[in-house]
Amino acid sequence: MISTVDLCKDYGSVKALDNISFSVGRGRIMSIMGPSGSGKTTLINLIAGLDQSTSGRISIGGTDITDFDNDEKARFRLEHLGIIFQQFHLVDYLTALDNVMLAQYFHSMPDREDAMQSLKMVGLGDRADHLPGELSGGEKQRVAIARAITNDPELILADEPTGNLDEDNERMVMDIFKELKVEGKTIILVTHNHSLGEQCDEVIRLKHGRVDNHRIRELEMVK
Ligand SMILES: Nc1ncnc2c1ncn2[C@@H]1O[C@H](COP(=O)(O)OP(=O)(O)OP(=O)(O)O)[C@@H](O)[C@H]1O
Numbered sequence: 001m002i003s004t005v006d007l008c009k010d011y012g013s014v015k016a017l018d019n020i021s022f023s024v025g026r027g028r029i030m031s032i033m034g035p036s037g038s039g040k041t042t043l044i045n046l047i048a049g050l051d052q053s054t055s056g057r058i059s060i061g062g063t064d065i066t067d068f069d070n071d072e073k074a075r076f077r078l079e080h081l082g083i084i085f086q087q088f089h090l091v092d093y094l095t096a097l098d099n100v101m102l103a104q105y106f107h108s109m110p111d112r113e114d115a116m117q118s119l120k121m122v123g124l125g126d127r128a129d130h131l132p133g134e135l136s137g138g139e140k141q142r143v144a145i146a147r148a149i150t151n152d153p154e155l156i157l158a159d160e161p162t163g164n165l166d167e168d169n170e171r172m173v174m175d176i177f178k179e180l181k182v183e184g185k186t187i188i189l190v191t192h193n194h195s196l197g198e199q200c201d202e203v204i205r206l207k208h209g210r211v212d213n214h215r216i217r218e219l220e221m222v223k
């Protein structure tokens with residue numbers, strides 16, 4: 001589903017990423033872990049097409065996006081990616097449902113029923129008319145997830161999605177990711193949280209911009 005080859009990102013003399021190569025198959029959940037400053041956000045931003053690499057290549061679902069210009073990256077993001085941030089980034093004056101429909105509007109056409117379906121998938125069918133200010137942190141993050149999945153992306157990228165949440169909400173978010181995996185989605189999340197990392201199929205541990213370790217959990221045995 002995604003692969004990078006010798007990916008490098010320099011900020012002046014800082015080598016934020018130094019020859020990162022990995023690949024992750026479809027329907028997997030992978031976490032990117034590592035100490036502060038090790039390059040996690042830089043890596044997920046490059047995959048999201050929100051930043052440009054210094055060298056190396058990135059391919060998503062068989063499409064090499066490395067040389068895409070900003071417009072092509074924005075289009076690719078809309079068509080193929082769902083992005084979730086730690087800070088939710090919801091529009092304060094729009095209801096939960098309208099926040100989800102806004103993403104549909106930018107993608108193609110708003111569809112109230114589909115948006116409602118996305119909210120139900122994250123357990124918020126009964127909060128559709130609430131403004132973000134009337135929702136808890138965990139509920140806001142679930143609206144952000146509904147918004148990220150409403151256009152049916154193949155790849156979901158999440159930067160510290162549970163960073164602002166308590167354990168119960170963290171579990172709820174991870175359960176949603178596991179359901180999305182069953183639907184065949186690929187999920188890459190940045191986290192500092194070891195218990196979340198333990199639940200992922202793969203963990204890439206970064207250190208000083210390099211892959212220190214790529215742990216792949218054994219595939220479940222099929223009976
Ligand atoms: N826009 C930028 N300009 C200059 N240096 C940057 C920029 N963005 C990141 N860096 C540097 O690149 C390195 C990697 O940063 P990055 O944000 O990817 O780390 P991180 O692992 O996500 O850290 P944290 O866990 O603290 O969020 C750091 O040394 C950081 O200071």
